Amino acid sequence: MQELAKRYCEFRDEVFEFLEGGEWREVGEGRMTHDKRVKVGEWKEVVIFGSNEVKGLDYTKNVLKDVLPEGTVEMCEEGGGEVILSRLGGRARIKKHVGPSNLRLTCHLGVKVPEGCGIEVAGVEMGWKEGECIVFDDGYEHRVWNDSKEDRIVLLIRFWNPVVEEGEREGFLEEAKRRKEEDYRERWHPPKEEGEEWIEGIIEEGRRCAKCGVQGKEELRIGQGERFEIYCRSCGNIETRD
Structure with a gap:
């Protein structure tokens, strides 16, 4: 993700312009009830690649397609991951939880990072800085906090764990498709x-x-x-x- 951090300055202005009036969705809105259970306070997202992806941010999308690891955007389109702007409101918490699989890794690129924010993964605490990346395996227990009064915003990217073989990817994506269809039916079929x-x-x-x-x-x-x-x-x- 070094190339992503290097090229952050190229799309930073477009992202901040979008933040002025972009439409944010509540994380877990109508789906992913797991996400509803773990949050305390405001936790919202804008999907760049994945289900319900936002219109606009065209330059940002082009840069990301150029620098993200191979297969990342395709995984998002198949329902196995996402690239999102994640906003955690002031005084908000995301309680300890684990992701569905260690076949993929998670990258956070700091966008707006006030004092008093952090993440703990497998007992190790980390923080963010604007324009810098942290990478972790969300298959380990992790939690997030924002002790400030301001929003904390990161660009969140799910990408394939480099050790995963092609056959394992296919199985994971098939399961992701099944879960995605179940989410749609639960949300839209009363x-x-x-x-x-x-x-x-x-x-x-x-x-x-x-x-x-x-x-x-x-x-x-x-x-x-x-x-x-x-x-x-x-x-x-x-x-x-x-």
């Missing part, structure tokens, strides 16, 4: 009402969501009578039609 038969299907290939513009993420649900709804799995937009 319990069926008594006596109501739902037919679920994917909208014709090529259709884009009217709200977020993402292609191929809509689902059709048909209920009683002539009513049906179109759900966008990317942004949560709902269209109801008769």
Whole structure:
């Protein structure tokens, strides 16, 4: 990740401009209930590569594609990882927890780092500095804290552990796809009402969501009578039609 740190100055201004008005999502919002349980206070994210990735930050994305380890962006697209801006609010905590696998490693690049912030991994405490990277295995127990009154922001990157063989990657990604589909269904498929038969299907290939513009993420649900709804799995937009 040395090259990432060296080139931080190239995309720093775009990131800080985005931070002025970017839309942040609550970590664990509608998915990953594990993340909801471990946080105390405000913990939000902007996805750069991965599910629900943000529009914009084009220059930043190009630099990242150029410097990130091989397979990182593809892993994000398959649901096995993410590249995000992670914001931990003032006085917030992320309690001790472990990641799902040591097949991947985690990098934090400091973006906004007030005094009083830190992370502990396997009993070892570390801190961040703007423009510098720390790399760790989140398969070990770790916790994060922000004792300041300001936000702490890092660029978080999941990437393949260099010792992982190609076959192990494929198995991990298959499991990630399965979990991703379960997350979508849990979030967007409410319990069926008594006596109501739902037919679920994917909208014709090529259709884009009217709200977020993402292609191929809509689902059709048909209920009683002539009513049906179109759900966008990317942004949560709902269209109801008769």
